[in-house]
Amino acid sequence: MYLSRRSFESRWKGAFRRLTSLGLLTAVLVGCASAPPVVSTTEHVTLTSPTPGLSLSPMEPTPGVAAITPTDPMASLWLPGAPNGTWLTPTPLPTPALAQGDVRLRDWSETAALSLIQTAVNYAAEDDVFSWGESRPNYVRNQAAIEVAVREMLLRYPETPWRDALEWRLALARAIEGQSTGDAWILDQMERALNEKQVTPDGLSAWLEPHGFQISDTGVAPNLVGDGHDDRVLWITFLSDNASGLVAALVQRDDDRYALEPIRSDWNFANGARETDEPFLIGDHTGDGLPEIAVQIGYHNGTMACGFDTYLYQWKDERFARLQPDLPRTESCGFGGGQWGYGALDAAGVPTLEIRELRDGSVAETLERYRWSSGDYVLADRQIASPRESAWLHNWLAESIEQGHTQAVIDRLSVMLAPGTPVSTEGGERYEQYLTFQLGQALALQSRPDEAREAFRRAAGLEFPVTEAVGRAAQAYLDRYDGDDTLMMACHASLAVMADAAGDDRAIGTAQEIDAIRAAWGYAPASPVHAICSLRAAFRHLVERHTERTPTAAMGAFSRSGVAIGAQAEADLDGRGVPDLYLRVLSPGDDGGYQDWLLLSGEAQLSAVALDTLADRAWLQNTGAPQPLASVVLTVTVAPDGVRVVRVNRDGDEAVWILEPQGVVTVPYIPMVASDLLGVEADDGGWNLVLTSLRSGIVQEKRWHWADGALELIAPTDLGREAELFGMQALFDNRDLPEALRALQASLSGVSVSAQRRYLLGLALELSDREPEAARVYAAVIRAEAGSAFARLAAAKLDDVP
Numbered sequence: 001m002y003l004s005r006r007s008f009e010s011r012w013k014g015a016f017r018r019l020t021s022l023g024l025l026t027a028v029l030v031g032c033a034s035a036p037p038v039v040s041t042t043e044h045v046t047l048t049s050p051t052p053g054l055s056l057s058p059m060e061p062t063p064g065v066a067a068i069t070p071t072d073p074m075a076s077l078w079l080p081g082a083p084n085g086t087w088l089t090p091t092p093l094p095t096p097a098l099a100q101g102d103v104r105l106r107d108w109s110e111t112a113a114l115s116l117i118q119t120a121v122n123y124a125a126e127d128d129v130f131s132w133g134e135s136r137p138n139y140v141r142n143q144a145a146i147e148v149a150v151r152e153m154l155l156r157y158p159e160t161p162w163r164d165a166l167e168w169r170l171a172l173a174r175a176i177e178g179q180s181t182g183d184a185w186i187l188d189q190m191e192r193a194l195n196e197k198q199v200t201p202d203g204l205s206a207w208l209e210p211h212g213f214q215i216s217d218t219g220v221a222p223n224l225v226g227d228g229h230d231d232r233v234l235w236i237t238f239l240s241d242n243a244s245g246l247v248a249a250l251v252q253r254d255d256d257r258y259a260l261e262p263i264r265s266d267w268n269f270a271n272g273a274r275e276t277d278e279p280f281l282i283g284d285h286t287g288d289g290l291p292e293i294a295v296q297i298g299y300h301n302g303t304m305a306c307g308f309d310t311y312l313y314q315w316k317d318e319r320f321a322r323l324q325p326d327l328p329r330t331e332s333c334g335f336g337g338g339q340w341g342y343g344a345l346d347a348a349g350v351p352t353l354e355i356r357e358l359r360d361g362s363v364a365e366t367l368e369r370y371r372w373s374s375g376d377y378v379l380a381d382r383q384i385a386s387p388r389e390s391a392w393l394h395n396w397l398a399e400s401i402e403q404g405h406t407q408a409v410i411d412r413l414s415v416m417l418a419p420g421t422p423v424s425t426e427g428g429e430r431y432e433q434y435l436t437f438q439l440g441q442a443l444a445l446q447s448r449p450d451e452a453r454e455a456f457r458r459a460a461g462l463e464f465p466v467t468e469a470v471g472r473a474a475q476a477y478l479d480r481y482d483g484d485d486t487l488m489m490a491c492h493a494s495l496a497v498m499a500d501a502a503g504d505d506r507a508i509g510t511a512q513e514i515d516a517i518r519a520a521w522g523y524a525p526a527s528p529v530h531a532i533c534s535l536r537a538a539f540r541h542l543v544e545r546h547t548e549r550t551p552t553a554a555m556g557a558f559s560r561s562g563v564a565i566g567a568q569a570e571a572d573l574d575g576r577g578v579p580d581l582y583l584r585v586l587s588p589g590d591d592g593g594y595q596d597w598l599l600l601s602g603e604a605q606l607s608a609v610a611l612d613t614l615a616d617r618a619w620l621q622n623t624g625a626p627q628p629l630a631s632v633v634l635t636v637t638v639a640p641d642g643v644r645v646v647r648v649n650r651d652g653d654e655a656v657w658i659l660e661p662q663g664v665v666t667v668p669y670i671p672m673v674a675s676d677l678l679g680v681e682a683d684d685g686g687w688n689l690v691l692t693s694l695r696s697g698i699v700q701e702k703r704w705h706w707a708d709g710a711l712e713l714i715a716p717t718d719l720g721r722e723a724e725l726f727g728m729q730a731l732f733d734n735r736d737l738p739e740a741l742r743a744l745q746a747s748l749s750g751v752s753v754s755a756q757r758r759y760l761l762g763l764a765l766e767l768s769d770r771e772p773e774a775a776r777v778y779a780a781v782i783r784a785e786a787g788s789a790f791a792r793l794a795a796a797k798l799d800d801v802p
Contacts, residue, residue, distance in 0.1 A: 093123065093126055093127055093787050093792070094787065095782055095786040095787050095788075095791040095792060095795055096782075096795045098779055098782055098783070098798075099800040101800075102775075103775045103776070103778070103779045103798050103799075103800055104771070104772070104775050104798070104799050104800065105766060105771045105774060105775050105778075105797060105798065105799060106796075106797065106798060106799035107799075108156075110153075110156075110157050110160060112796075113149075113152065113153040113156060113157065114153065114162065115796070116149045116152070116153070116793060116796050116797075117146065117149040117150055117153060117166070117169075119149070119792055119793060119796050120142070120145040120146040120148075120149045120789060120792070120793060121146055121169075123142060123145065123789045123792050124138075124139055124142035124143065124145070124146060124789070125139075127139065127142055127789070135270050136269070136270045139176070139269075139270075140176055140177060140178075140269055140270075141789075142789045143173040143174075143176045143177045144173075144177065144756055144789070145756075145789035145790055145792070145793055146169065146173045147170060147173045147174065147177075148756070148759065148760070148763075148790075148793070149793060150166050150169055150170045150173070151170065151732045152763060153166060154166060154167075154170075155731075155732060155735070155767075164189075167185055168185075168189075168211040168212075170182060170185075171183075171185045171186050171211075172211065172212040172213070175213075175238070175245075175246075175267040175269070176238075176267070176269045177267075177269075178267050178268060178269070179267070180246075180265035180267065183246055183262060183265050184262075186213070186236065186246065187246075187248055187260040187262060188260075190204060190207075190208075190260055191258060191259060191260045193207060194258040195257050195258055201232065201250060201258070204234070208236070208239075209239055212238065212239050212240075213236055213237065213238065213239060213245075214236070214237060214238075214239050214242070215234050215235065215236055215237075216235045216236075216237045216242040216245070216279070217234075217235035217242075217278075217279050217280070218232050218233070218234055218235070219232065219233040219280055219282050220232060220233075220282070221233050221249070221282045221291050221293070222291065223284075223289060223290065223291065224249055224251065224290075224291060224315060225249070225251055225261070225290075225315045226289065226290055226315060227251075227253075227254070229251070229252050231249055231250060231251045231252060232249070232250040233247065233248075233249055233250075233263070233280055233282060233293060234247070234248050234249070234250055234260075235247055235279045235280065236248060238267075238269065241269065241270060243268070243298045243299070244266050244267055244268040244269075244297060244298070244299075245265075245266065245267060246262065246264075246265050246266075246267070247262075247263040247264045247265075247266075247279070247280060247293075247295050248260050248261060248262050248263055249261045249263055249315075249320065261319070261320060262320070263293060263295065263313050263320045264295045264297075264311055264313065264320075264322075266295075266297045268297075268299065276296045276298055276308050278296060279295065279296050279297075279298075280293050280294060280295050280296060281293070281294040281296070282294075285342055285350070285351050286350055286372045287349075287350055287372075288372075288375075290314055290315055290316075291314070292312055292313070292314050292323065293312070293313045293314070293320070294310050294311070294312055294327075295310065295311045295312075295313060296308045296309070296310050296330075297309050297310075297311070306331070307329055307330045307331040308329075308330050309327075309329050309330075310327040310328075310330065310340065311327065312327065312377075314375075316375060323376055323377060324370075324376050324377055324378075324708075325353075325355065325368070325370060325377060325379070326708060327340045327355065328340060328355055328356075328357035338355060338356055338357025338358070338365075339355070339356045339357070340353065340354065340355045340356070341353075341354055342354070343369065344369075346371040346372070346380070348371075348372075350371070350372045352369045352370060352371050352380065353369070353370040353371075353372075353377050354367065354368070354369050354370075355367070355368045355370070356385050364384050364385070364387070364395040364396045364398070364399035364400070365384070365385040365387075366382065366383075366384060366385060367382070367383050367384070367385035367386075368381070368382045369381040369382075383405060383408065384396055384399050384400045384403060384405050384408065386412075394434070394523070397409060397413075397435075397438050398534070401438065401441060401442060401445070401534050401537050402534050402536055402537055404445075404537065404540065406442040406443075406445045406446050407442075407446070409438060409439070409442040410439065410442050410443060410446070413435055413436075413438060413439040413442070414439070416435060417432070417435060417436060417439060423435065428518055428521070428522050428523030429522050429523075430468060430469070430470045430521065430522025430523045431522075431523045432462060433459050433462050433468070433470040433471060433474070433522070433523070434470055434521075434522075434523040434532070436455055436458050436459040436462060436474075437455075437456070437459040437470060437473065437474050437477075437494075437532060437533075439455045440452045440453075440454075440455030440456040440459060440474070440477070441491075441533060441534070441537075443455055444481065444487060444490075445487070445537055445538070445541050447483075447484055447541075447545065449481070449482075449483050449484075452481070453478060453481065456474045456475075456477055456478040456481065457474075457478065459471065459474035460472075460474040460475040460478060468522060469497065469498060469501035469520060469521045469522060470498075470521060470522055470523065470532065472497045472501075473494040473495075473497040473498050473532050473533070474494070476490075476493040476494050476496070476497050477490045477491065477493060477494040477533070478490075479493070480493050484541065484542065484545055485542075485557070485560060485561045486561065486562070487538040487541060487542060487561070488535060488538045488539060488542060488561055488562050488563060489561070489562040491533040491534070491535050491538045492535060492562075494532055494533045495532060495533050495535070498521060498532045501520045501521060502516070502517055502520045502521070535595075536595065536610055539563070539585060539595075539597070539608065540608045540610070542557075542558065542561055542563070543558075543599060543606050543607070543608040544605055544606060544607065544608065545605075546605065546606060550578055550579065550601055550606075551570075551579070551580060551581035551583075551599035551600075551601065551606055552570070552579065552581065554599075554606060563585055563586075564585070564586040565583055565584065565585060565586070566583075566584035566585070566586050566594055567582075567583075567584045567630070567631070567632045567650070568581060568582060568583050568584070568632065569581070569582045569632035569633065569634050569648075570582075570634075571634040571635075571636050571646070572636065573598060573600060573634070573636060573644060573646060573659055574600050574601065574644070574659065574661075574663065575638070575642070575644065575661075576601050578601040579601075580598065580599060580600050580601055581598070581599040582596070582597070582598055582599075582632055582634060582648065583596070583597045583598075583599060584596050584597075584632070584650075585597055595610060595611070596610075596611040597609065597610055597611060598611060598657075598659075598665065600663060607663060609663065609665045611657070611665065611667060630651055631649075631650075631651060632648065632649070632650050632651075633648070633649040634646055634647070634648055635647040635648075635678075637678070637679065637680050638680075639680045639687045639706065640680075640682050640686070640687050641686065641687065641706075642661045643658060643659065643660050643661065643687075643706065644658075644659040645657075645658060645659075645678070645680055645689060646658075646659055647678050649674060652674060654672045654673060654674060654676070655667070655670070655672075656668060656670045656672070656678065656689075658706075658711065660709065664709070666709065666710065666711070668704070668711050670689075670691065670704075672691060672693070673693075675693075675694065676691055676692065676693045677690075677691070677692040677693075678690070678691055678692075679692075681703075683705065685705070685707070686705065686706055686707060687705075687706055688703045688704060688705050688706070688714065689703065689704040689706065689711060690702075690703050691703075699718075699719055699749075700717065700718045700719070701717070701718060701719050701722070702714075702717050703717075718752075719746075719749070720746075720747045720748065720749055720752070720753065720757065721747070722747075723743045723744065723746040723747035723749075724743070724744065724747040724754075724756065724757045724760065726743045727739075727740045727741075727743035727744035727747060727760055727761075727764070728740075728760060730743055731744075731760065731763070731764055731767075737764060737767055737768050740760075740764045741761075741764045741765070741768065744757065744760050744761040744764055745761065747761075748761070753784075754785075754790075755781050755784065755785035755788045755789075755790035755791060755794075756790050758777055758780055758781045758784065758785075758790070758794075759777075759778070759781050759790040759793060759794055761777050762774045762775075762777035762778045762781065762794065762797070765777060766797070774797075775797075775798060778794040778795075778797050778798055779794070779798065781794040782794050782795055
């Protein structure tokens with residue numbers, strides 16, 4: 001994720017202050033004398049101008065440097081000689097041994113700097129092995145050493161005639177690492193070449209090939225930016241892999257000049273075979289004259305998961321903006337995923353956008369329809385999608401009842417169970433009984449007791465002996481059902497019958513095989529957790545039928561309905577100024593489990609949000625006796641956009657909830673302990689959730705960026721890595737050697753000190769004319785990480801290393 005310099009700098013300085021205040025800086029920060037940003041006291045070697053378009057690779061020895069030509073790693077996805085599908089065990093590459101006694105730096109020159117780059121390139125080739133899922137992790141990881149060597153060359157010798165070739169190699173390294181920071185260089189060079197008539201649009205792919213890139217696909221887009229021209233959409237990928245890359249628009253201006261506008265960057269080296277023949281779909285489905293571009297980025301892990309992610313873009317405000325909503329991942333290996341497409345016309349005659357997918361552990365698909373409004377898609381309707389196969393009807397029924405779509409259940413089952421209509425036994429020999437029970441449950445949840453009781457009577461004796469499991473469950477429900485206040489007790493009684501029939505008096509067969517459950521119950525459940533009745537739906541109905549505005553006012557009614565409360569805590573969770581309530585609700589029986597809920601105040605009624613605290617979605621679990629709580633403490637932090645971060649401590653068990661203004665709760669898994677610090681920090685692009693921990697005397701910091709309703713973990717995950725990145729920025733971008741030294745010294749207090757950190761510190765010392773210290777740091781790199789790419793670079797810096 002891109003972070004602006006201002007955002008990055010503020011994060012680093014805050015982290016640095018926290019490190020200092022905690023006394024964790026073991027290195028003494030020594031003030032550095034001011035030094036010129038570019039340091040070169042050795043001979044500047046003038047080289048012959050390089051061939052235009054030359055790109056450093058292991059196949060091309062650098063002029064003036066000893067020729068070393070290992071096999072080009074870009075020529076194939078596989079290590080030469082290794083059969084496809086083989087998982088090779090990497091062998092650490094040797095590092096020259098340190099000589100005895102003191103070490104000192106070798107004399108440096110432009111030729112030596114070029115040789116250092118060649119050393120890094122060659123090391124990446126030698127260390128390139130095929131690993132799990134068609135990946136080449138060593139080759140990707142070792143691009144960092146190439147990048148550092150190239151940036152040092154450009155820092156020391158900014159006027160080098162090799163600059164263009166080095167900038168291209170830098171862009172390639174960043175792309176292989178999955179970064180988009182080289183995209184601007186790539187597009188700028190393409191644009192310049194076109195406008196200087198060095199190449200035509202049709203010749204761009206061949207022009208890119210010497211630099212390790214190609215244009216894999218081109219699409220024509222009429223009126224792409226609203227100027228009436230037919231422009232092109234380009235799919236720029238690696239030369240060796242066309243599954244990921246950079247999508248850009250080639251726009252022809254009225255003055256016969258070209259502009260390249262970025263659309264989406266998604267580099268993923270060795271991503272496997274492309275999973276779609278159409279990396280982008282172009283069409284004006286909204287009727288506003290500007291086409292939408294659906295970018296389809298493929299992925300393939302070499303084992304089971306493969307498919308593509310789709311993102312919608314359109315030209316607006318002089319750039320390509322991403323449209324909402326997020327589209328589902330499309331699986332092409334047959335392991336789930338979602339679908340999207342254009343469906344029925346809305347009131348304005350514009351096709352709606354339809355999305356079908358499984359969400360939040362559901363066993364039935366959610367169908368969402370979006371309509372076009374004011375330059376974006378907005379949600380028009382959400383429902384449980386009707387099953388496309390009759391065998392999945394029980395999934396749809398269970399999910400619809402769980403989520404409150406009871407009228408859809410009643411409408412469908414009333415037709416299926418109408419007199420004279422044959423009911424399929426595809427779902428099991430007791431399937432008609434099961435469907436009739438679900439009709440009764442849906443009617444009960446709509447507060448229609450007379451119709452519900454009639455349905456349960458039919459289910460209890462529907463042409464089968466009452467001893468059958470579903471019939472006994474219906475009778476148990478009927479015996480305890482006397483209107484809304486008894487829903488939970490009746491539901492639990494029916495669940496207990498089904499659990500007993502499955503052979504486990506504590507649970508609904510969560511450890512049983514589906515076929516054993518089917519034999520015991522006489523029908524095939526969607527999963528063991530969707531047995532017969534939904535306590536979740538029963539409790540939600542109990543909450544939402546009350547007109548009290550505050551949760552505490554409804555507690556008496558809950559108690560009369562057989563709801564046992566294990567623990568509770570109050571806090572203003574939704575910002576209305578009225579206390580909301582956290583509850584641990586125990587099931588009405590002695591052998592049941594529990595579920596955690598948030599009860600939120602409302603204008604007219606309460607709303608209940610279930611929090612899945614256990615591994616699956618059942619209420620009755622293999623947990624034995626109910627689990628009450630002694631204490632619950634809630635701490636609420638308000639983020640800049642109104643999202644509320646709720647930290648909950650339940651008997652010492654820490655968790656984090658995210659409560660959006662719309663009332664949707666996201667529950668990320670963030671392991672933490674009571675001593676950890678949790679906060680919200682504004683960012684240029686929104687806000688971050690920050691967790692600071694003290695582990696074994698070392699401060700660790702994790703950050704998550706909140707975007708599009710989800711938390712995205714931000715690397716790095718410790719303060720030392722933060723300092724390293726800031727040190728690189730100060731060293732290479734800002735040319736600020738004192739600041740770079742301070743940051744890199746601070747990075748030595750991180751969770752783990754990498755060879756790259758040590759090497760960068762040595763480089764900063766070297767450029768600051770502190771050569772004896774630099775030599776000692778380079779030697780420390782070799783001793784600490786022998787066999788690494790940065791140990792190879794460090795050895796090249798020392799004069800007495802053979």
